[in-house]
Amino acid sequence: PLLCPxxxxxxxxxxxxxxxxxxxxLHATRPLHTSKQHLAPLPPLPEKGGEVxxxxxxxxFFQFLYPKTGVTGPYMFGTGLILYFLSKEIYVxxxxxxxxxxxxxxxxxxxxxxxxxxxxxxxxxxxxxxxKAEAVKNESIQGLEAAIEQxxxxxxxxxGRSYLFDAKRNNxxxxxxxxxxxxxxxxxxxxxxRLDYQVAMQNLKRQKEQDHMIQWVEKSVVQSIxxxxxxxxxxxCILDLKALSKTAQATA
Amino acid sequence: xxGRRAAIKxxxxxxxxxxVPPSQRPMFNALKTRSDALSARLAALxxxxxxIDWAYYKSAVAKAGMVDEFQKKFSALKxxxxxxxxxxxxxxxxxxxxxxxxxxVQASKARIAQYEQELQKLKSMIPFEQMTLEDFHEAFxxxxxxxxxxxxxxxxxxADL
Numbered sequence: 001p002l003l004c005p006x007x008x009x010x011x012x013x014x015x016x017x018x019x020x021x022x023x024x025x026l027h028a029t030r031p032l033h034t035s036k037q038h039l040a041p042l043p044p045l046p047e048k049g050g051e052v053x054x055x056x057x058x059x060x061f062f063q064f065l066y067p068k069t070g071v072t073g074p075y076m077f078g079t080g081l082i083l084y085f086l087s088k089e090i091y092v093x094x095x096x097x098x099x100x101x102x103x104x105x106x107x108x109x110x111x112x113x114x115x116x117x118x119x120x121x122x123x124x125x126x127x128x129x130x131x132k133a134e135a136v137k138n139e140s141i142q143g144l145e146a147a148i149e150q151x152x153x154x155x156x157x158x159x160g161r162s163y164l165f166d167a168k169r170n171n172x173x174x175x176x177x178x179x180x181x182x183x184x185x186x187x188x189x190x191x192x193x194r195l196d197y198q199v200a201m202q203n204l205k206r207q208k209e210q211d212h213m214i215q216w217v218e219k220s221v222v223q224s225i226x227x228x229x230x231x232x233x234x235x236x237c238i239l240d241l242k243a244l245s246k247t248a249q250a251t252a
Numbered sequence: 253x254x255g256r257r258a259a260i261k262x263x264x265x266x267x268x269x270x271x272v273p274p275s276q277r278p279m280f281n282a283l284k285t286r287s288d289a290l291s292a293r294l295a296a297l298x299x300x301x302x303x304i305d306w307a308y309y310k311s312a313v314a315k316a317g318m319v320d321e322f323q324k325k326f327s328a329l330k331x332x333x334x335x336x337x338x339x340x341x342x343x344x345x346x347x348x349x350x351x352x353x354x355x356x357v358q359a360s361k362a363r364i365a366q367y368e369q370e371l372q373k374l375k376s377m378i379p380f381e382q383m384t385l386e387d388f389h390e391a392f393x394x395x396x397x398x399x400x401x402x403x404x405x406x407x408x409x410x411a412d413l
Contacts, residue, residue, distance in 0.1 A: 044378070044381075044382030045382070045384070130380045130381060133380050134380060137374055137377070137380075140370075140374055141371060141374050141375065144367045144370055144371045144374070145371065147363075147367050148364055148367050148368065148371070151360045151363055151364050151367075152364070154273075154356075154360060155357050155360050155361075156271070157271045157272075157273055158353045158356060158357060159271070160267070160268065160270075160271030160272075161346075161349050161350075161353055162346075163263060163264075163267070163268040163271065164268075164283075164349075165342055165343075165345065165346045165349070166261050166263055167263055167268070167283060167287060168342050169261075169339060169342055170260050170261060170263060170287065171286065171287055171290055172336065172338050172339055172342070173260050174260060174287075174290040174291055174293075174294045175290055175334075176333070176334045176336060177260075177294055178290065178293050178294045178297060179334045180331070180333050180334055181294075181297040181298070181299065182297060183331050183334075184300065184301050184331055185297065185298070185301050187301075187326075187329065187331060188301035188302070188304065189301075191304060191322060191326055192304060194322070195304070195309050195313065195319070195322065198313045198315065198318065199309070199312045199313055202312070202313065202314055
């Protein structure tokens with residue numbers, strides 16, 4: 001059906017064939033011109049042609065004769081016809097008959113032996129064509145679906161643009177706040193530094209004065225020790241030492 | 253001090269990261285590092301500087317009136333808040349982005365409609381087994397052989413075979 005070289009060119013209304021069946025079909029009661037023009041897709045063409053017996057005679061002929069003559073009727077008719085042709089010499093037996101018989105025998109033998117294989121091969125070719133077309137169609141469907149998904153995703157992404165601007169504004173706010181706090185801190189530090197400097201200066205001055213005074217007092221005291229006082233203090237020390245040594249000797 | 257702090261909105265960085273297309277990832281990372289650096293800097297600074305202990309200084313510093321003068325000037329000092337010059341620009345950018353985003357979404361929707369149409373056509377096709385060559389050419393017009401342009405078999409340029 002796909003690569004049928006003779007597509008029916010009749011209008012759609014005439015193509016009211018029965019639906020396709022994969023077996024042979026008896027077309028005896030095929031309805032024609034029975035319905036109005038549908039606008040629906042046509043039913044598909046039948047897969048196989050009409051059934052034949054012995055490769056030549058359509059089944060309809062046998063069915064036609066069956067009611068009157070039963071099963072053997074058509075065969076009797078055929079035999080009678082052949083004998084009539086032979087006996088009346090309507091068909092003359094000559095050398096070509098022999099040739100025809102041989103040729104037919106070879107042909108029938110060839111077809112019966114290799115027929116199915118050739119048919120399978122041809123069917124495979126057709127299958128491949130169909131599979132390729134099907135694959136292309138499926139790929140396009142998948143591609144389109146993926147593209148739709150992608151577009152939807154991109155739209156979703158675009159919705160998130162508010163994040164960017166919030167982030168930027170946040171950055172700005174943080175920067176301003178940080179600057180402000182830095183300024184406060186700087187002011188505080190500066191003032192504190194100055195006050196601390198004053199305090200430290202004072203402490204240092206006080207310290208220096210203290211040290212100087214202590215030194216001066218020490219110096220004047222040392223200077224005021226007269227030689228007389230020195231002698232007295234040394235004598236006192238000696239006396240103390242003697243007393244101590246006495247007590248020490250006593251205990252030891 | 254009213255109006256000092258523009259509210260810092262909490263940003264869901266994870267959700268933001270999801271929406272960034274891979275081509276703009278470096279820009280996003282740069283923005284994030286900058287943001288993080290700024291917030292770290294902000295967090296490191298105390299909100300208010302500690303108060304200066306004037307009583308101690310008044311008792312400690314001998315120079316008359318110096319501490320008082322400092323105190324007076326210090327409390328009178330008004331530190332100017334940094335002026336915000338960029339937010340209006342950001343807002344303008346946001347408006348523009350909204351507009352271009354709307355356009356993009358429009359175009360995207362048109363594309364989606366087109367894809368949907370083709371998808372519909374492909375899905376509602378009859379199966380190949382039941383097609384004739386005519387039906388095939390109807391479904392895929394590009395396969396039709398141009399018999400006017402190339403009147404002789406194979407009806408297409410030899411190079412296309």
